[in-house]
Amino acid sequence: MKHARLTIALGLAALTAACGKKAETPVAVETNQAAPAAAMSGDMGNMAMAPAAPASIMAKGHGTVTAIDKAAGTITLNHGPIPEAKWPAMTMAFKAASAITDAAKVGDKVDFDVTLVGSAGEVTAIQKKP
Ligand SMILES: [Cu+2]
Incomplete structure (x- = not known):
């Protein structure tokens, strides 16, 4: 025992x-x-x-769609601050899959999920606000 x-x-x-x-x-x-x-x-x-790639950050954002480039696979958002990445509000282009660029329209107010790596990001989900 x-x-x-x-x-x-x-x-x-x-x-x-x-x-x-x-x-x-x-x-x-x-x-x-x-x-x-x-x-x-x-x-x-x-x-x-050796200079390891910056860690990716999953974050949520809110903003307005200002441009969509389906050929390039990008969506430009005028988004509010993203505290997870210590980002201020800004307008910038994100990578986005065709399901997202097809669903969104310029002028849509949206909530979105984004994966950020350094200063670049990819929108992985988007939801139009009513
Ligand atoms: Cu930004």
């Missing part, structure tokens, strides 16, 4: 340790990026991959 209890206690300790390690991971990543000297002698192909 005593032995079994000890095993459980050790298991919990291991879990706790794992959590602590996870929290430290971003620090390790930053350290790698701040050490280009070591990478210089290495493979240039890896260097190009």
Whole structure:
């Protein structure tokens, strides 16, 4: 009995340790990026991959459709602030699938879902406001 209890206690300790390690991971990543000297002698192909693509952010927005380019697959929206991306209100073009560019019309007031990567974004869903 005593032995079994000890095993459980050790298991919990291991879990706790794992959590602590996870929290430290971003620090390790930053350290790698701040050490280009070591990478210089290495493979240039890896260097190009090193500046990791910015994380994508899923966000919701509200705005007005100001242009649609079905051939280019873009929709331009005059949108309000998007706090998830720390974006102010602006007018900009987003990538959009044909289902979205076909459904939307210039002048529509819409709520939309958007996936943002850096300064670019793709509208993944759009809903016209009544
Ligand atoms: Cu914008």
